[in-house]
Amino acid sequence: MIELQNIRKVFNEGRPNEYIALHDLSLTIAAHQVTVLKGPSGSGKTTLLSLLGCMARPTAGRIVLKGSEITSLPERFLTDIRRKTFGFIFQQFNLLGGISVIENVMLPAYPLGEPFAALKQQALGLLELFNLTHKAAAKVEWLSGGEAQRTAIARALVNHPEVIIADEPTAHLDTKLSREFMDIMRDFKAQGKTILIASHDPLVHESPVVDRVVRMRDGRIIDSGAI
Amino acid sequence: MIRSIEKHRNILDFTLSSLWRRRGKNLALLVVYTLVVFSLGSVMFFTEALKNEAAIILRNTPEIIVQRMAAGRHDLIPVAYAQKIIAIRGVEAVKDRLWGYYFDPIGRANYTIMVPEGMDLKDNELIVGAGISRVRQVFRGNAMLLRTYDGRPISFLIKGVLSPDSELISSDLMLVSRAGFRQLFGLAEDHATDLTVTVLNKKEIPTIAAKIVDAFPDTRAITRDEILRTYDAVFDWRGGIMIAILAGAVLAFLIFAWDKAAGLSAEEKREIGILKAIGWETADVLQMKFWEGMVVSLSSFFIGVILAYFHIFFGSATLFEPVLKGWAVLYPDFRLTPFISGYQLAILFFFTVIPYTVATIIPAWRAATIDPDVVMRF
Numbered sequence: 001m002i003e004l005q006n007i008r009k010v011f012n013e014g015r016p017n018e019y020i021a022l023h024d025l026s027l028t029i030a031a032h033q034v035t036v037l038k039g040p041s042g043s044g045k046t047t048l049l050s051l052l053g054c055m056a057r058p059t060a061g062r063i064v065l066k067g068s069e070i071t072s073l074p075e076r077f078l079t080d081i082r083r084k085t086f087g088f089i090f091q092q093f094n095l096l097g098g099i100s101v102i103e104n105v106m107l108p109a110y111p112l113g114e115p116f117a118a119l120k121q122q123a124l125g126l127l128e129l130f131n132l133t134h135k136a137a138a139k140v141e142w143l144s145g146g147e148a149q150r151t152a153i154a155r156a157l158v159n160h161p162e163v164i165i166a167d168e169p170t171a172h173l174d175t176k177l178s179r180e181f182m183d184i185m186r187d188f189k190a191q192g193k194t195i196l197i198a199s200h201d202p203l204v205h206e207s208p209v210v211d212r213v214v215r216m217r218d219g220r221i222i223d224s225g226a227i
Numbered sequence: 228m229i230r231s232i233e234k235h236r237n238i239l240d241f242t243l244s245s246l247w248r249r250r251g252k253n254l255a256l257l258v259v260y261t262l263v264v265f266s267l268g269s270v271m272f273f274t275e276a277l278k279n280e281a282a283i284i285l286r287n288t289p290e291i292i293v294q295r296m297a298a299g300r301h302d303l304i305p306v307a308y309a310q311k312i313i314a315i316r317g318v319e320a321v322k323d324r325l326w327g328y329y330f331d332p333i334g335r336a337n338y339t340i341m342v343p344e345g346m347d348l349k350d351n352e353l354i355v356g357a358g359i360s361r362v363r364q365v366f367r368g369n370a371m372l373l374r375t376y377d378g379r380p381i382s383f384l385i386k387g388v389l390s391p392d393s394e395l396i397s398s399d400l401m402l403v404s405r406a407g408f409r410q411l412f413g414l415a416e417d418h419a420t421d422l423t424v425t426v427l428n429k430k431e432i433p434t435i436a437a438k439i440v441d442a443f444p445d446t447r448a449i450t451r452d453e454i455l456r457t458y459d460a461v462f463d464w465r466g467g468i469m470i471a472i473l474a475g476a477v478l479a480f481l482i483f484a485w486d487k488a489a490g491l492s493a494e495e496k497r498e499i500g501i502l503k504a505i506g507w508e509t510a511d512v513l514q515m516k517f518w519e520g521m522v523v524s525l526s527s528f529f530i531g532v533i534l535a536y537f538h539i540f541f542g543s544a545t546l547f548e549p550v551l552k553g554w555a556v557l558y559p560d561f562r563l564t565p566f567i568s569g570y571q572l573a574i575l576f577f578f579t580v581i582p583y584t585v586a587t588i589i590p591a592w593r594a595a596t597i598d599p600d601v602v603m604r605f
Contacts, residue, residue, distance in 0.1 A: 050600035055504060057598075076508060082599075083506025094501045098248030103241070108505040110237040113230030119237075159506065 001031035001163075001194055002052055007061035009047050009219075021047040022058070022219045030212075031162075034185060034195040035225075036205045039216035045198035046167055048216070052196060053165045054082040083108060087156030089166040093148050095140040095155070101147075102127065102136040105154045112159065119158075126154040130184075146177045153184060163194040170201045178203045185209055238511060242518040257527050263477055264531025264579050265538070271575060272539040273547060276566045281458045285451065289322075289423035290432050292449045293439055303418040308443055312424060315438050317431045323419030325408045329373065329401065334362040340401040340408065348404040353383035358398030360388045376413040383407070424448075481582060496594050503599035512595035513588065520587035524580040532575065540565040 009022040022044045029035055029052065037045040050056045051063060054070065057078075063071050070081060087108075095104050105123040114122075127133050130150040135143065143151060149169070156164060164185070170178035178201065185195055186209040197204055205213045215223040246253050293312065295304035309321040326341035338359060348354070353371060355363075365371045369385045389397045408414065424439070426432050436448035499512055538544060 047600075055598065056600035076510075079503075079506060079508045088504055090504070094497075094504070096498055096501060099244055103244060107241070107502070108507075110241055111234055111507055111511045113232075113234035113237070115229075115233050116237060116240070155505065 001066060002029040003064040004028070004048075004051070005062045005064070007048075007051060007058045007063070009044075009051065009056070010059040013059065020219060022051075025061075025219070025221055027214065027221060027224060029194070029196065031194050032189070032192050033211040034189050034197070034209050035212045035214060036210050037196070037198040037214050037216055038200055038205045040200060042218075043216040044219040045200075045216055047219075049165055049167055049196060049198045053086045053088060053163075054078045083112070083159055085161055086163050086165055087159065087161035089149075089152050089156050089164065089169050091168040091171050093152040095148060095151060097141055098139065100137050101132060101140055101143065101151050104140055104151055105158055107158075108155060109158050123154070123158060126157055127151075130154050145173060146180070149173060149177060149181065150184075153181075161193070163196065164188055166195070166197045166199075168199055168201075169197065170199065170204055175203065182207045182209055235514070238515050239518050242515050242522065245515070246519060246522060253523060256523055257530075260524065260527035260579070260583070261531045261534070264528050264575065265534045267477070267578065268532050268535030268575055269538050269544065269547060271571050272535055272567060273544050275568065275571055276539065278459060279566045282455065285455055285458065288451050288454060290426045290429065290451050291424040291436050291439070292324075292454075293422040293424060293443075293446050294449065295421075295443075295446050297445070301421075303414070304421055304446065306417050306419050308446070309422055311442060312422065312439055315435060315442070317427055317435050319425040319427045321425075322423050324421050324423055325405060325414070326420045327408075327412060329411070331359075331363075334359065336362070336399065338399045338401050340403060340411070342405050342408050343402045346402065348386065348402065348407070350404050350406040350410075351381070351383055352386040352404060353407070354387045354389060354402040355385060356389045356397040356400040357391045359401065360385075373411060375411050381407075381410065477578070481586075496597075499591070499594045500597065500599060503595065503597070509592075509595045513592055516587055516591035516595075517584070520584045524583045528576060528580050531579075532572070536565070536567070 004025060004027045007022055007025045007027075008020070011019045011021055025044075025048070027048075037048060039045050047056075051058055054063075054065075057071060061071070062069055065081065065085070070078065073081070096107065102120065102123050105126055106119050109119050109122075124133065124136065127136050130153065132147060132150055132154065135147060135151075140148060140151060166185075169181055173181065182204065185197070185207075188195055189209060197210075199205060204210070212225040213223075214221060214225050293304065293308070295302045295308075304323075306323050309323060312318060313321045322344070324342070326339065328337045329340045330337050338356075343354075346354075353373075355365060355371070360366060363371065365385050367385055367387050370382050371385055372380050372382055374380055383403070389400060389402075403411070409416070424435070426435055432450050432452075436450055439448045440446060502512055502515075503509070538546065
């Protein structure tokens with residue numbers, strides 16, 4: 001589904017603080033599977049995840065999504081692909097404070113021009129799925145860790161993405177909530193979604209839901225895992 | 228099309244909710260912004276309305292006023308000059324005028340005293356302006372004691388008080404009969420304060436004025452245009468003082484606005500990063516920031532303009548009274564005729580809304596063009 005060809009990512013290129021995050025890396029991600037990027041901090045997991053999710057462009061190399069080369073697309077098209085294809089769950093959840101849970105869930109769909117009433121119905125449906133209906137009008141600051149996590153997942157799903165990308169999703173969760181998260185991922189996989197997770201938490205990469213573990217170190221893939 | 232409208236609606240909806248989230252900061256900004264628009268608007272409305280009012284009043288002034296000069300100072304003019312002036316081709320009529328200033332030790336102010344044309348006053352009758360009536364507590368039917376040039380008291384009967392409508396220029400005005408005026412100032416029958424000249428063809432005013440000065444080198448001829456220009460200059464000058472004072476306030480506001488609007492906080496930058504990461508385009512973020520700026524600046528602009536309008540036209544410009552109303556010695560208490568031009572509003576808009584909108588958009592654009600992956604590193 002997603003193919004990375006000789007990807008290199010350099011930050012602050014040509015400056016004294018130049019940093020090579022990814023070295024000449026090639027990888028193919030299969031559809032409808034759960035793939036985990038595993039490695040210590042600074043191994044390049046998050047950078048790779050942001051390239052896979054069209055959030056950043058590689059310094060060199062090509063990214064092919066469903067047979068189309070997307071590396072050279074202008075920002076507008078890349079954004080369009082990002083919001084229609086990918087749903088993101090961030091390490092810190094990155095919910096917007098001061099607004100309600102339901103507004104946070106609807107946020108990614110605002111620029112798509114969905115009628116407000118339909119959008120709200122859809123968001124309520126997602127909140128119901130994650131047992132958050134009673135919290136719809138609550139401000140996100142008032143949520144517990146688990147509720148915040150489920151809100152972030154609901155937000156990732158609002159645009160019906162094919163691919164779910166999660167960056168260290170269990171970093172701030174206890175064991176129970178981490179298991180709950182993996183159960184939700186199992187359901188997504190059953191629905192045919194492709195799931196990409198960056199994590200060094202054994203609860204994640206040792207989970208039976210995971211199809212493939214890609215091991216990384218110092219910006220290189222040291223084991224591309226079994227497919 | 229409908230999708231596009233829905234999109235704008237959704238973004239505007241989120242913008243309003245965003246503004247409400249930071250209501251403390253935004254309300255402070257709104258108050259300061261409104262205050263600046265209010266102050267600038269008040270000065271502009273006031274000077275323009277005064278100029279407009281003065282122009283209406285001065286429409287009936289004579290085309291040429293002839294004054295005698297002695298050592299560069301205004302002196303009494305012999306009435307006999309009128310005979311020679313009327314002989315100049317193109318002059319329709321010449322009239323002598325009697326007016327002057329009277330210092331009132333009780334009111335501790337100088338009043339303007341003049342003999343009105345076409346008003347039938349008896350020798351001991353007096354009409355006073357509303358300001359004098361207030362200060363001296365004299366009303367129709369009362370007696371008012373004035374002192375002549377040599378200190379003798381004369382009692383005048385108040386025949387009436389001038390209408391408050393004309394208070395802008397009549398607040399400190401006294402109208403007396405010819406005989407009464409001459410008695411007060413000890414003025415001989417063959418002299419007047421100045422002469423007014425009416426001209427048949429308005430285009431000939433400058434030529435006739437030049438001819439008068441030619442015939443009487445000890446006089447000066449003041450045309451109506453010159454008077455209007457002087458009043459314009461006086462009001463512009465007064466307005467200018469206020470603008471100079473306000474310039475400090477405007478500058479402070481711009482710094483404040485720049486700091487509040489331009490200096491995007493780390494929190495706001497993070498939010499822009501999140502929005503981009505979850506699928507907002509740079510243009511969507513800019514649109515949101517544009518709406519944010521517009522909501523704050525347009526609200527302030529309209530509230531400020533409306534407040535300024537009420538302050539000037541219904542509140543008698545209370546806050547600016549000491550500086551702006553120096554026309555009459557006694558502060559007039561009057562209401563200006565509401566007068567606003569599109570030009571004034573455009574100037575006000577240009578100096579308040581545009582800078583703020585630019586101050587909001589540029590930093591937002593800088594933040595919105597960052598790669599969305601930055602948010603992964605928060």
